[in-house]
Amino acid sequence: MSENLLVTIYIPTFNRVDLLERAINSVVTQSYKNIEIIVVDDCSTDGTQEFLKEIAKGDERIKFFLKEKNGGACESRNIAIQNARGEYITGLDDDDYFLPNRIENFVSNLSNVKNSVLLFDNPIIKLDDRPIITKKRKIMNTLKPKKIRAKDLIFSNYIGNQVFIKTDILKKFGGFDKNMPMWQDIECWYNILVNTGGYGLSLNSYTYVVDLSHEMDRISNFKIEKGKKAFRCFSKKHSLSQQDSQLLFCQLYGYDKKLIKLGPLFEKLRRRFDLLIFLNTLKNLYLFFKR
Structure with a gap:
């Protein structure tokens, strides 16, 4: 594993300062240390901006952008992507969090997956006090194809909401389409895979916790x-x-x-x-x- 590889983690946020603090803490405590954290605040009014100014003083890896006008999560992600310096990049929603080995797991697998366009693994769903990997979810994840091409995403979003990808590729194909009212993630992965002709590779690991236990709306709340x-x-x-x-x-x-x-x-x-x-x-x- 090369510690010289800079990895950017982007976090869009809006009015969830307590959850945001947990998300950032899960990134700064990663076992892989050569990271850049970019938080983009979508005009929060709950003390988020003051929190970001204070936490950035203690860790030079943390950078943040304060938007002047509320424009949604896609716009926030794209601001972070365009300002990313890392060779590779991945995202985190402000109400979710990483397990400590997430970035290390991706970087250590790069040498084995040279022909893939992006990497992803399996989410852990948190419905109550603790995240659980159910037996049913393990079975379903085992049945997923390991190599996902654009045509596969027509059948199902096998990839999920976050990937590990070269920053230049994500920039080249425009990031996330803010005209999409939802499905921004699957559309972004499809757009990249269909234009590159490549595939996404599934890793047999669980390093990302999707928190559904809180009462706040998720960034991509469904209607x-x-x-x-x-x-x-x-x-x-x-x-x-x-x-x-x-x-x-x-x-x-x-x-x-x-x-x-x-x-x-x-x-x-x-x-x-x-x-x-x-x-x-x-x-x-x-x-x-x-x-």
């Missing part, structure tokens, strides 16, 4: 109308075929079972059979007939 608009934006931007659009639409089923149509589900199985898609299809069929 079905936002989902439908995101679907239309995605389909139009990438000129998806009618078949691929139908398959992408299936990703909305988990949020509203009234949307379920049998045709696209069967098309999923016809176009590409694997056990994970089959299990997801059975689940969606169950929801359909249970209505």
Whole structure:
């Protein structure tokens, strides 16, 4: 592992200073020390700006930007990306946190995955007082493809909300599209993979905690109308075929079972059979007939 490799971690934030403090602490205590932390505040009014000014005094690795106008998480991420100095970059939502070996795990795997465009691993979901990796989640993660190409993301967001990637690549393809009302992550990964023709590689590790236990809204809180608009934006931007659009639409089923149509589900199985898609299809069929 090369300690000379500078890694940037970007954190967009808005009015969650207590959670932000935990997120930053999880980064500054990483076992891999050659890091740059860029926090972009979206006009918080809860003392976030004062907190950032104070914490940056004690650690020169921490940098922050204070926006003059609220513009959303995508805009904040892109500000951080454009100002990143690290050769590699990864993100963290302000209500989530890293396990201590996350960056070390990515850097140590770089020598083994030279042909991949990006790396990612499995999230740990925190629903109450402690994060848990359930047996069901472990099984589902085992069934995911190890190499994810753009076409795979039409079926499911196998990658999740964070990746480890060369900063130049993320900059070259424009970062996150702020016109997307949600699905900004999957659209960003798809855009990169479809334009590079490369793949994302899944690591068999768990180093990122997604905290769903708090009462505050998540950055990408879901609403079905936002989902439908995101679907239309995605389909139009990438000129998806009618078949691929139908398959992408299936990703909305988990949020509203009234949307379920049998045709696209069967098309999923016809176009590409694997056990994970089959299990997801059975689940969606169950929801359909249970209505």
